[in-house]
Amino acid sequence: MSSALACAETVASQADVIEVRLDHLKEPCVLPFFDTLETPLLFTNRPSWEGGLFTGDETQRLELLLKAVSANSRYIDLELLSVAESHQRVQQALQKSTTKLILSWHNFKNTPDQKKLVERVILMQDKGADIGKIITTAHSHRDVLRVLQLLEVAEKLHFPLITFCMGQIGVVSRVATCGLGGYMTYCAVDEQAATAPGQLSVQALQNIYSLMGD
Secondary structure, eight states: HHHHHHHHHHHHHTOOOOOGGGGGGHHHHHHHEEEEEEOEEEEOOBGGGGGBBOOOOOOHHHHHHHHHHHHHHHHHEETSSSOOOHHHHHHHTTTTTTOOOEEEESSSSOOOOHHHHHHHHHHHHHHOEEEEEEEESSSSSSHHOOOOOOOHHHHTTOOOOEEEEETTTTTTHHHHHHHHGSSSOOBSGGGGGGGSSSSSHHHHHHHHHHTTOO
């Protein structure tokens, strides 16, 4: 916990939001982050079946997210494919909180066809997400273009969407997404702390944006 808080503090002034990956903590706890940081917080407790490190009981996994909701975290991230009971419990908790719900879906193997991707966006909105998140793995520039085209779909639905591609080919989408209407993009504290293939550090992304005149 102490090292996580120290890492967060090093980038607190550079980030609009700090994501806390509870599944990466040996003894995960929510409240110390509220006590230490003023930057808005996003809590994620990613299960192993969606690329995370949490392998315990679903009820235990959800309890940590519900504590973040009770503390009025800016956001929590719940996987789109979580069981119905988890969705129901989160929606009930959100009624008494200002927390925004991100429903996420990750594909670590490839990028599906446009039809399936659009279906995911619509399902996220139907399930009550405030913001959707679709992250795939790119094997060609066509994969990148297909994912970024989802931003047009989201705009027509008036649905905030986070979307880009993992992998070296997908790096450009991490940079471009916000300029094309994406809700936000994700960075690592530094190169060694990346949690997904192709993830840039905060400093690297800032350098790129600076060169672009943003």
